[in-house]
Amino acid sequence: MNDAHPTHYDAVVVGAGISGALVAKQLAARGHHVLILEAGADRGEDAATYRSYHTNFQLTELKTPNSPYPPNPSAPSPSVLDITSIAAGKPDSNGYFVQRGPNPFGSNYTRVVGGTTMHWLGTCLRMQPVDFRIHSEFGRGVDWPLGYDDLAPYYERAEWEIGVAGDKAENEFHGIHFAPDYDYPMEPIPKSFSDRWFEQGVAGMKVRLNNGEDKVLAVSATPQGRNSTPRPGRHKVGGETAGPYGSAGNTGPFYAFQGQRCEGNSSCIPLCPVQAKYSALKTLQQARQQKGRVELRTQSVVSKVDTDPASGRVTGITYKRYEFSGAPVWEMKHVTAKVYVLATNAIENAKLALASDLCPSSGQLGRNLMDHPYVLTWGLAPRPVGAFRGPGSTASIPSLRDGRFRTDTAATRLELANWGWNFAANSPYSDVQRLVGRDNLFGAALRARLRDEVPRQVRIGIMPEQLPSSVNRVSIDPAWRDSLGEPRPVIDYSVDDYSRAGVLQALDVTRAVFARLGIEDRSVVDPSAPGYVTLAGRGFVYFGAGHNAGTHRIGLSPRDSVTNVDGRSWDHDNLWLVGCGAMPTIATSNPTLTMTALVLKAADSLQRELEGA
Amino acid sequence: MSMESERDELRSLMAQAIRIELTTIPPYATAAYTICEVGQYDRIAPTEVNAEPLEVIRQVMIEEMLHMTLAANILNALGGSVILNQPSAIPSYPCRLLPSGKGPEVRLRRFSRDQVRVFREIERAPVNFDKLSNGDCLRAETIGGFYHCVREKLRALCRTHRPDQVFCGDPAWQVGAEHYWGAGGQAFAVTDEASALRAIDMIVDEGEGADLGGRAGDGDPVPGTGEEDVAHFFKFNEILLSRYYRADDHLGSPPTGADLAVDWSAVHPMRDDPRAEDFAHLPEVHARMLAFDQLYTGFLLALHEAFNGRPERLREAVPVMIKLRHEAMALVRIPVNDQGETAGPGWTFRPIYSTPERAS
Numbered sequence: 001m002n003d004a005h006p007t008h009y010d011a012v013v014v015g016a017g018i019s020g021a022l023v024a025k026q027l028a029a030r031g032h033h034v035l036i037l038e039a040g041a042d043r044g045e046d047a048a049t050y051r052s053y054h055t056n057f058q059l060t061e062l063k064t065p066n067s068p069y070p071p072n073p074s075a076p077s078p079s080v081l082d083i084t085s086i087a088a089g090k091p092d093s094n095g096y097f098v099q100r101g102p103n104p105f106g107s108n109y110t111r112v113v114g115g116t117t118m119h120w121l122g123t124c125l126r127m128q129p130v131d132f133r134i135h136s137e138f139g140r141g142v143d144w145p146l147g148y149d150d151l152a153p154y155y156e157r158a159e160w161e162i163g164v165a166g167d168k169a170e171n172e173f174h175g176i177h178f179a180p181d182y183d184y185p186m187e188p189i190p191k192s193f194s195d196r197w198f199e200q201g202v203a204g205m206k207v208r209l210n211n212g213e214d215k216v217l218a219v220s221a222t223p224q225g226r227n228s229t230p231r232p233g234r235h236k237v238g239g240e241t242a243g244p245y246g247s248a249g250n251t252g253p254f255y256a257f258q259g260q261r262c263e264g265n266s267s268c269i270p271l272c273p274v275q276a277k278y279s280a281l282k283t284l285q286q287a288r289q290q291k292g293r294v295e296l297r298t299q300s301v302v303s304k305v306d307t308d309p310a311s312g313r314v315t316g317i318t319y320k321r322y323e324f325s326g327a328p329v330w331e332m333k334h335v336t337a338k339v340y341v342l343a344t345n346a347i348e349n350a351k352l353a354l355a356s357d358l359c360p361s362s363g364q365l366g367r368n369l370m371d372h373p374y375v376l377t378w379g380l381a382p383r384p385v386g387a388f389r390g391p392g393s394t395a396s397i398p399s400l401r402d403g404r405f406r407t408d409t410a411a412t413r414l415e416l417a418n419w420g421w422n423f424a425a426n427s428p429y430s431d432v433q434r435l436v437g438r439d440n441l442f443g444a445a446l447r448a449r450l451r452d453e454v455p456r457q458v459r460i461g462i463m464p465e466q467l468p469s470s471v472n473r474v475s476i477d478p479a480w481r482d483s484l485g486e487p488r489p490v491i492d493y494s495v496d497d498y499s500r501a502g503v504l505q506a507l508d509v510t511r512a513v514f515a516r517l518g519i520e521d522r523s524v525v526d527p528s529a530p531g532y533v534t535l536a537g538r539g540f541v542y543f544g545a546g547h548n549a550g551t552h553r554i555g556l557s558p559r560d561s562v563t564n565v566d567g568r569s570w571d572h573d574n575l576w577l578v579g580c581g582a583m584p585t586i587a588t589s590n591p592t593l594t595m596t597a598l599v600l601k602a603a604d605s606l607q608r609e610l611e612g613a
Numbered sequence: 614m615s616m617e618s619e620r621d622e623l624r625s626l627m628a629q630a631i632r633i634e635l636t637t638i639p640p641y642a643t644a645a646y647t648i649c650e651v652g653q654y655d656r657i658a659p660t661e662v663n664a665e666p667l668e669v670i671r672q673v674m675i676e677e678m679l680h681m682t683l684a685a686n687i688l689n690a691l692g693g694s695v696i697l698n699q700p701s702a703i704p705s706y707p708c709r710l711l712p713s714g715k716g717p718e719v720r721l722r723r724f725s726r727d728q729v730r731v732f733r734e735i736e737r738a739p740v741n742f743d744k745l746s747n748g749d750c751l752r753a754e755t756i757g758g759f760y761h762c763v764r765e766k767l768r769a770l771c772r773t774h775r776p777d778q779v780f781c782g783d784p785a786w787q788v789g790a791e792h793y794w795g796a797g798g799q800a801f802a803v804t805d806e807a808s809a810l811r812a813i814d815m816i817v818d819e820g821e822g823a824d825l826g827g828r829a830g831d832g833d834p835v836p837g838t839g840e841e842d843v844a845h846f847f848k849f850n851e852i853l854l855s856r857y858y859r860a861d862d863h864l865g866s867p868p869t870g871a872d873l874a875v876d877w878s879a880v881h882p883m884r885d886d887p888r889a890e891d892f893a894h895l896p897e898v899h900a901r902m903l904a905f906d907q908l909y910t911g912f913l914l915a916l917h918e919a920f921n922g923r924p925e926r927l928r929e930a931v932p933v934m935i936k937l938r939h940e941a942m943a944l945v946r947i948p949v950n951d952q953g954e955t956a957g958p959g960w961t962f963r964p965i966y967s968t969p970e971r972a973s
Contacts (some may be wrong), residue, residue: 230790
């Protein structure tokens with residue numbers, strides 16, 4: 001039968017998120033013909049669809065990161081609402097994931113055009129140089145096959161692709177450094193009032209950790225993928241001169257994806273109404289402007305990566321094109337290319353590779369699943385601090401991101417939140433319920449209490465490093481399939497004592513900060529919550545941070561890694577795996593920026609491969 | 614005429630240009646803010662309506678803001694000064710669009726077919742240019758004709774005089790991308806003939822169309838997409854015809870793009886040309902409308918400073934625009950009479966330096 005589409009390309013990329021879009025953009029810029037296969041629904045790149053997401057979110061009562069996106073049984077996404085406690089021997093299969101525990105994996109992702117950048121916050125932190133060698137330094141985890149300075153030019157390019165607003169000086173700590181002729185493309189998003197209040201409050205504050213180490217706390221502004229004001233002048237970015245960062249205007253039906261400046265809508269997660277926040281839709285639009293052709297095929301769920309058993313080379317990709325979401329009807333299709341790139345998130349990449357029997361040599365495929373088990377602590381400040389204004393978080397306390405304690409206690413980043421108890425307690429909605437239902441307030445008294453309390457809400461998020469572990473893994477099981485007959489990810493996950501110790505250390509520090517600033521601790525720890533865990537008799541509740549990583553790590557040897565440092569599979573010469581799955585460790589920075597740097601490095605090697613260099 | 618008097622004439626023409634651009638913004642904003650985005654029909658869940666016409670008007674409106682900024686850059690480059698702190702410099706409605714008194718009467722009215730037809734007239738391209746060249750620009754009958762005439766005068770001046778005589782303004786007063794970004798396109802400094810002509814061309818192309826010969830496209834790629842944008846005249850016609858234009862469509866033939874759904878009934882019935890004075894019998898509404906005017910006045914005063922040597926003040930003006938939107942959208946939801954008509958934003962410049970009275 002004749003197919004309207006061509007079936008052979010220079011490159012086939014699986015996944016229309018940030019990784020896939022960047023690979024497509026770079027290859028197409030060199031004139032190559034790229035096909036992107038995306039499981040999510042058709043028309044995901046239209047402005048009207050973006051608006052409908054926004055409406056969905058506004059009209060829904062339970063606001064979660066995935067609530068703008070219509071449920072899609074043909075390409076299901078995990079939801080944070082599916083998470084329950086897991087009884088031994090009884091997997092939790094409420095949602096898309098099949099969770100075998102012992103602890104629930106609390107994170108999710110979004111299977112739509114644009115991927116999980118459709119609900120991320122936009123935090124763009126670099127890893128610290130020491131994070132690349134935690135095994136050598138602390139005897140924990142693994143070392144990366146490259147160092148900070150090797151990745152630095154790619155960090156620069158990544159920051160310019162995303163359009164990061166940041167201040168170098170605020171981020172030069174624990175050995176993080178920037179080239180003198182480099183700068184972020186945009187001026188920093190200002191610290192919020194609450195950030196500055198914390199900054200003044202903790203200035204010079206010294207804490208003694210359990211190992212006897214002293215730390216002086218400081219507040220650092222967070223670099224973020226959010227339009228502010230382009231930095232004037234020219235800069236060296238990854239060796240090339242660039243700048244100033246171009247205006248991304250907003251006329252015509254595509255305005256939405258280029259975005260305006262951040263204007264403080266306080267709605268970064270999931271969606272910025274003015275698209276000030278970066279999403280992969282921006283890069284996808286740019287990819288389609290390049291001289292090579294970029295074709296995006298949606299509602300196309302990749303089912304199998306076919307290989308030649310003799311050479312190991314990938315011979316094609318088989319995918320299922322469904323016409324109607326939820327209907328168990330699809331058409332099998334096949335495409336071929338010179339090179340193949342799996343560019344979905346860490347869990348889907350591993351799932352697809354496992355289902356295709358790829359990358360067997362190291363035995364590491366699907367293993368080392370990591371996240372930041374994210375712990376919230378919240379309280380009432382003695383004065384209004386302007387809660388619910390500005391982006392979700394604009395600063396953090398990085399003081400615990402490194403220290404000698406890392407031999408037996410996880411490093412943590414203390415994220416200062418701007419939206420009061422929103423994530424912690426569904427404020428401000430729950431405040432109304434509480435004051436009406438429990439305190440019997442109404443009318444003027446209710447308004448006065450809300451006006452008094454809500455602007456005083458503060459929250460600190462604790463993000464501990466999680467180490468790679470072979471028992472934290474994604475696997476597949478023929479018993480568990482979705483409506484297209486594709487495997488559902490089966491997840492084994494636990495939060496180990498190392499990470500728990502890091503959280504407890506950070507809780508001690510946040511308590512000291514609360515005491516010093518006169519913040520009344522209002523945190524609630526619910527022992528029946530699915531994410532409740534303990535260490536030495538002290539319990540806390542963790543959530544997923546959405547930072548799925550580690551399932552196809554890069555490395556120096558086929559014995560202990562799935563791909564080489566460029567994301568090229570050791571076992572399949574023309575296959576690349578890119579995305580957060582490539583990260584050998586997760587450190588204490590949100591992973592997207594480091595992932596993007598690795599993707600750009602992989603794209604360089606794909607380009608060399610296609611051009612025979 | 615001497616160099617000075619020719620330059621003075623151009624300065625006063627650019628001051629007129631700023632006024633013309635400013636004149637269009639409150640009516641466009643008012644129409645946009647009277648649109649209901651979510652309608653409640655015979656279904657349980659509210660339904661999204663009119664997001665598209667709202668978006669189309671918003672796009673035009675923010676391009677007018679860019680045009681006003683570029684016009685201010687030209688005036689400052691010519692060594693003139695922008696005046697936005699005098700009542701005489703600020704339009705009050707109803708008014709005429711052009712100094713000649715020609716063109717449609719501009720009013721503050723709710724979103725309706727009639728009002729969108731007026732908007733379309735505002736953006737209509739001139740029929741005959743030759744009549745206007747080197748003539749009296751103040752007699753121009755369209756915005757495009759006005760700018761065409763100004764452009765000719767500017768070129769004539771540059772032919773006979775040194776650039777540093779013509780462009781004698783302080784370059785530090787120019788508003789560039791570092792101060793104005795991401796709304797309607799790229800603001801750029803005007804320092805010479807080439808950049809001044811580029812600014813005029815951008816204003817005209819985005820309004821009436823790139824070739825002024827009836828093609829819809831404005832010659833301007835949508836940043837980041839490579840798609841060509843459509844000129845304002847056509848954008849308003851899109852709403853009237855319920856169908857998007859494509860760049861290669863022409864005046865006189867129907868648009869060939871996708872559907873553009875418009876629900877003319879999902880509109881807040883704002884009373885025409887609302888003014889605070891008309892609502893003195895409703896003290897709360899009156900106070901709220903005065904508060905809106907106060908906000909608008911403060912905004913214009915900030916713009917005045919921004920265009921008079923403090924371009925960084927634009928940054929502070931952005932949140933005020935958002936406040937204006939919120940306040941306007943609140944006003945058009947307040948019913949004021951038995952017919953169900955609502956209050957609305959009056960966009961009246963009231964330079965009062967004391968705090969206005971507030972209803973308790």
